[in-house]
Amino acid sequence: MKTAERAYASLRERIRTEWVLYLLAFLFILVADTIGQIKIPVWKGTFIIFPIFYALFLGILTGPNVFKILDDKKVKAASGLVGVAILPFVAKLGINAGANISIVISAGPALLLQELGNLCTIFLAMPIALMLGLKREAIGATHSINRETNLALMQDMFGADSLEAQGSLSVYIVGGMVGTIYFGFMASMAAATGLFHPYALGMASGVGAGILMSSAVAALSEVMPAYADQIAAMASASETISGIDGIYMAIFLGIPLCNFLYRKLEPTLGRLTKSGRELAEKN
Amino acid sequence: MTIKDWIFVLAISGLGMMTANYIGFDVAFSQSFPGVLVLLLIALCAAGLSHVIPLKLPTVAYCSILGLLCACPLSPVSQFVIESAGKINFTAPLTMVGAFAGMSISNQLKMFFKQGRKLIIITILVMTGTFFGSLAVAQVVLQLTHAI
Numbered sequence: 001m002k003t004a005e006r007a008y009a010s011l012r013e014r015i016r017t018e019w020v021l022y023l024l025a026f027l028f029i030l031v032a033d034t035i036g037q038i039k040i041p042v043w044k045g046t047f048i049i050f051p052i053f054y055a056l057f058l059g060i061l062t063g064p065n066v067f068k069i070l071d072d073k074k075v076k077a078a079s080g081l082v083g084v085a086i087l088p089f090v091a092k093l094g095i096n097a098g099a100n101i102s103i104v105i106s107a108g109p110a111l112l113l114q115e116l117g118n119l120c121t122i123f124l125a126m127p128i129a130l131m132l133g134l135k136r137e138a139i140g141a142t143h144s145i146n147r148e149t150n151l152a153l154m155q156d157m158f159g160a161d162s163l164e165a166q167g168s169l170s171v172y173i174v175g176g177m178v179g180t181i182y183f184g185f186m187a188s189m190a191a192a193t194g195l196f197h198p199y200a201l202g203m204a205s206g207v208g209a210g211i212l213m214s215s216a217v218a219a220l221s222e223v224m225p226a227y228a229d230q231i232a233a234m235a236s237a238s239e240t241i242s243g244i245d246g247i248y249m250a251i252f253l254g255i256p257l258c259n260f261l262y263r264k265l266e267p268t269l270g271r272l273t274k275s276g277r278e279l280a281e282k283n
Numbered sequence: 284m285t286i287k288d289w290i291f292v293l294a295i296s297g298l299g300m301m302t303a304n305y306i307g308f309d310v311a312f313s314q315s316f317p318g319v320l321v322l323l324l325i326a327l328c329a330a331g332l333s334h335v336i337p338l339k340l341p342t343v344a345y346c347s348i349l350g351l352l353c354a355c356p357l358s359p360v361s362q363f364v365i366e367s368a369g370k371i372n373f374t375a376p377l378t379m380v381g382a383f384a385g386m387s388i389s390n391q392l393k394m395f396f397k398q399g400r401k402l403i404i405i406t407i408l409v410m411t412g413t414f415f416g417s418l419a420v421a422q423v424v425l426q427l428t429h430a431i
Contacts, residue, residue: 011287022295025382029299032378033307050374051307052381059385065392072390079387082380083342084289085296087326089376090343094325094350095368101355103430110424120416125408132401141405145413149341170398174406176388177395180381182407186414196422197431204418210343211384216414218374232373236347238417243344 018077020069024062028055037222045192047185048222052215056180086210093217093236100233107199111237114203115245118145119253126261130269133276137167139262143254146171147209149247157255180215187216188223198227199234206238208246213239289330293323299379300371308372315375318367322376325349 008014032051040047059078062069070078097104104111122142129138140158144150146168154168183205191201198220205216217235221228271277284292297319304310329346336345353364425431 008288011285011291014288014291021383021386024386025295025299025379026302028382028385029303029378030306032381033303033375036307050377051303052374052377055378055381056385059382059387060389060392062386063389063392065390070386070389075387075390078383078389081292081383082387084292084326085299085376085380085383087293087329087342087346088296088300088319088322089380090346091322091325091329091350092368092371092373092376094347095321095354095364096350097347098351098354098358098361099365101351107425107428107430109428110421110430113424114417114421117417117420118413120419121409121412124412124416125405128408129401129405132404134401134405138405141402142409145409170402171406171409173388173391173395174398174403175410176384176391178403178406179410180384182410183414186411190415190418196418197425199431200418200421200425203421204414207413207417211380212410214374214377214380218377221373228373236351240344240347243341243347 017074018081021074021078021081024059024069025055028058031058039222042185043189043192044194045188046223048188048219049181050184050215050218052211052218053181060177082211086214089214090210090236090239093232093239096229096232097234097236097240100230103199103230104233104237107203107234107237110200111203111234111241114200114238115241115249116253117204118207118242119249119257121145122254122257122261126258127265127269130262130265130276131272133270133273133279134167135266135270135279136163136262137170139255139258140164140167140169141171143168143258144246144250145207145209145212146175147212148172149208150250153247153250157251175209175212179209180211183212184215184219188219191220191223198224198231202227202231202234203238205231205235206240206242208239208242210239284330286331289327293326296376296379297323300376303378304370304372304375307375307378310370310372314370317363318369318371321353321364321367322371325353 125142158164
């Protein structure tokens with residue numbers, strides 16, 4: 001992971017740069033876990049606000065755009081720390097999967113095939129992106145869920161200044177701000193429909209983004225406590241597979257599919273609105 | 284990162300986990316400790332593996348596979364691993380992750396507000412589609428293979 005690349009000259013230098021981050025993190029844990037969970041009933045389901053959301057929100061406020069406690073160097077250091085701090089959680093989910101290994105194996109075919117389901121998003125989001133007037137940005141924006149590796153991939157394939165990479169960056173940024181909360185909410189709403197088995201819900205949570213997965217799993221285990229262990233096991237297995245195959249899915253299936261749909265749909269859908277037509281003529 | 288760095292940062296996250304487990308769930312530090320140690324050891328080994336093995340796999344992949352192996356019935360320590368990790372509440376490790384994640388995107392707040400309605404709609408659609416796409420496939424295949 002990218003945490004391996006950024007090195008300090010010594011551990012002492014790391015501590016000198018990062019101690020503020022540790023201090024803030026502990027402070028946020030004190031505040032967030034003291035408040036604890038808040039449950040708000042919505043329709044047939046529940047919207048659960050977890051301590052991770054408060055911590056995330058407080059973290060966002062510390063940065064150069066609001067309270068300016070952190071400068072850009074420290075912000076970068078924090079992103080390295082995320083990669084380390086999430087590992088114990090990932091290990092815990094792995095343990096859940098190991099403890100429930102027989103049901104994970106019996107769900108093997110579903111686990112593998114549901115990876116392809118992640119691509120379904122392209123059929124939904126691409127046409128709408130085009131109707132809204134996006135051009136090549138739509139390819140970057142809709143080819144995947146656009147977390148770190150996907151963003152890097154788009155910048156690598158199309159160039160950092162390309163429209164494709166800009167679309168990917170936009171979804172990356174918006175996803176970072178609202179994704180964690182939305183993913184948990186969406187998962188609990190999906191559970192509330194009663195249409196889906198907890199195993200399937202667990203699998204769907206593993207989309208190749210640790211923090212999104214954790215939010216969904218936390219919400220699901222709260223609304224389906226009897227299945228909490230199995231949900232975590234399925235999420236862990238699916239997340240692991242996504243982590244391994246995600247980038248290849250994007251290169252060999254997601255991006256080609258986006259390019260194909262773009263060619264087929266843009267000439268019609270991309271010109272429904274005035275802004276879409278104007279952009280098309282400009283190019 | 285050197286091994287010293289890894290041990291240090293993991294120790295910090297272990298402390299964070301124990302703090303969250305205590306404040307949020309009233310689990311004493313002494314009760315959390317064995318589980319935290321297990322999780323940190325697995326994480327450390329995963330970091331080591333991803334350093335040594337030349338495959339380009341994310342560290343999290345090694346980490347979850349190692350966790351699975353330690354807890355599966357073939358493992359001689361599975362009982363201890365499962366029980367001690369069970370003391371760590373599910374969301375306890377996450378508060379610190381959220382704190383760091385928030386800090387790490389804190390310089391994007393201005394850019395976020397510049398994105399406008401369209402990109403917010405599209406992001407929500409992309410997430411919804413990814414989740415429900417795999418949910419639908421999973422449900423159908425689970426039923427077809429009689430796994431549920």
